[in-house]
Amino acid sequence: MFAKQELDEILSSYKDFKIATICSHSALQIFNGAREQGVKTIGICTERSRELYESFPYAKPDEFIMVDDYTGIPVDELVEKESILIPHGSLVEYVGDKIDDLAIPIFGNRGSLVYEKSRNKMFEWMHRSGLRTPRVLKPDEIDGPSIVKFPGAKGGKGYIVVHTPEEYYSLVGEDAKTMVQEFIVGVRAYVHYFHSFSTPAGYKTSYGKVEMLGIDRRMESNADEIARQLSVGAKIPISFTVMGNQPLVLRESLLPQYMDMGRGVCNSSKELFGGIHGPFCIETIVTEELEVYAFEISARIVAGTNLLESPYSRYSHGPNYTTGMRIAQELKNAAKAGKLGDIVY
Amino acid sequence: MFAKQELDEILSSYKDFKIATICSHSALQIFNGAREQGVKTIGICTERSRELYESFPYAKPDEFIMVDDYTGIPVDELVEKESILIPHGSLVEYVGDKIDDLAIPIFGNRGSLVYEKSRNKMFEWMHRSGLRTPRVLKPDEIDGPSIVKFPGAKGGKGYIVVHTPEEYYSLVGEDAKTMVQEFIVGVRAYVHYFHSFSTPAGYKTSYGKVEMLGIDRRMESNADEIARQLSVGAKIPISFTVMGNQPLVLRESLLPQYMDMGRGVCNSSKELFGGIHGPFCIETIVTEELEVYAFEISARIVAGTNLLESPYSRYSHGPNYTTGMRIAQELKNAAKAGKLGDIVY
């Protein structure tokens, strides 16, 4: 893994900074937010996508670095331009394990990747954070509807549902490296948090300042219209490819619990790998009994924040405020306080 | 019931007023709205919830009164601090019938409680308002899918669905005090209104000024993901615990009818118990034939308004306007006009 010391040398050479990211996932929001905060932006972009990012006057980057595809990040050019790279789901998807070695400041903490790329480590992290999770089942323990997740499945694609050990072995085989989880009955809520480096005086948490910035409900194809298909007699298995997001607010009496969950994740991440910085998300299901189950943590901006404003961002920062703006503001504040090194890695 | 005359004495002792409410349900919105309108706020809060309400700089109350639980309202302290209590669903749930006797000005009209706590009275109110409702069935009249509502069920929790008298008696028994309603096939819409004390000159209604401020769709666990469960073969009965809300707009051609419904509710409430003031909601279902069925009225702010902005609030008051702001504005306007006594009880 790229050494923190080497990173500090790079940072010490920066007189100012720009925000750079791959043109996908939540890049429009990231560019838009930086623009509103007066921070310059660089879009790492393919020819195919460039026209889209030029189509939005308030969300286009100040500058493009053109690439053939997103597997290679032009690190030297980005560092020369004093860039801080904002990670998002597409960066993780396209660059994969090589993120570890990118010789460039990345907002957040690349140490979280170890926990995100292994489902077992993810569950360890969630349990350490005090989160209630679905039961993880060995194939032979399957005793009802269970969701089978394959390694590295992107955006829910390829998940299947099985009901018995026999069905599992027949569909998946003996040797697959899957994780089988109990199918929790309830309604999903994806809660967006932001962990800031600065703890306001007198703020009552053990770790720092955790903000709640929004909530979404992922739209999955075909799961979110499966009823129509059942109704018309289409015999097509349910699938969970994320195709978009819709806004949601939660019952206010659930929020103290969600704030505890957010703080729990921050605390445990400090113990496990030095802490998370900036946006993160806890993916949950709320049951009929209003019990909250978590099934994943994303240690970076999630696409659900592309909905932009939310009541929770308004309660935190006023109207028309976005996670994209929050990222730029955090970096500016840290730069001013001489603490950029604390929140990038 | 607390005498109106005694209330007037309390009010006459107020030189100014603050907005107070229990820290739950829609309190963040109420505090946020008051802050935007320059009205001071008091949060009645438990230790468990305090951190949440301190987490949102734009929605935290100016002052907390700490309580052990929400069954007891610190009336004397609130009156001493010149508070007007804003009722919401959690107040009704926690304080219950004792609201009648609280010796403090409550925004709205506690006279509505009689109609809200009895489902039969609620249907009487709805019919008097000219609303189309689902058929109410005696157990022996059950002739298809029917929803069984138990007394005092909170947020949809515990509702069940039956199809025959036999199923009813087997699941519910002979002596339960339930209301059985025909299961209406359609899509739900919860419309948020505000009834203002001031009637602008030339405004054409028989009663006053009814504003439409928003619409939501309640998210119920597990009903709003029941299709997934059906699809994967989970044999779990449908349940209706409200866990959150999503925004919705209605076909514009339905709105004249909804405005009539809002005015109908105001008119009938004046006849029945002296009128409602401030926010209220009509819970409806829209059928395939675009017929609108109402199944409940809430005579206070509903949690669906926590979505904040809506096209309808914008058409009424401009961008970024909320029901929380509207409450504070109404109280300010009434105080200025010397009419606070008309809209609190």
Added chain:
Amino acid sequence: MFAKQELDEILSSYKDFKIATICSHSALQIFNGAREQGVKTIGICTERSRELYESFPYAKPDEFIMVDDYTGIPVDELVEKESILIPHGSLVEYVGDKIDDLAIPIFGNRGSLVYEKSRNKMFEWMHRSGLRTPRVLKPDEIDGPSIVKFPGAKGGKGYIVVHTPEEYYSLVGEDAKTMVQEFIVGVRAYVHYFHSFSTPAGYKTSYGKVEMLGIDRRMESNADEIARQLSVGAKIPISFTVMGNQPLVLRESLLPQYMDMGRGVCNSSKELFGGIHGPFCIETIVTEELEVYAFEISARIVAGTNLLESPYSRYSHGPNYTTGMRIAQELKNAAKAGKLGDIVY
């Protein structure tokens, strides 16, 4: 069809212009947007609807022209008042083919009507635009769930689903003029575009400037709660009457494709009937494989834009921006540039 030359004479007599529309569908938004842009408005209104349009101080028209019903448009009075008519779904529904002959400037291009009122022509238009569509089936080719659309069905009302040729003939008969489409399994997304007359210098499209302003998901009764009905054993066929709209954002990696689709529609419309101007919508379904199927184009403002703000409108024009504002702005810009004649017909 009303001659373009005659239209130019009318336009040349205008010293200024007002925005007029029928009080239904998206009129509140159109009036609200015009007001924010400083353009005067006229509401063509029935007695039944007038009170609604007077209820919203920020969305009521400056002036009403009262009519008995919406089948007759008071063309002479509107022209005398220098009106430009904004078409929307209700105008098309109520006035029908007679729109062709209305002697008044209409924003957009009445030439699109030929393609919108015939489903076969619509599919020709979509294919020419490079859109992927569901298969269109002859009744004898029905080989699975298929949706049967009747001529002129309004807002999805009356659509039925069949599975075999036999079921088709039994329910529909031999001679009906229907279009049968393969039932696509996925989640629907309705994408709102705006085609502007002005092409900024250096803008890279073959045709002009296509903006993406929003996305919605139509709510259909009873399809969008069909799962509840299935779950409780209500044996009621699925139906698709649009009753409202909910906001949606799409996976950002899908957007370049959607931008291509929008440009494709603009390009083909120029070839087929002289081009579309202003707002339009492509109705789509996104499958599990993230393939996008289009099943309709609306060459005018759609009711989904009534949600108002969207991340995409913010990226295009800043916060709190609406399609209604965009329409007024476009007409102002065209008037200033002496090009009103290019974007009305």
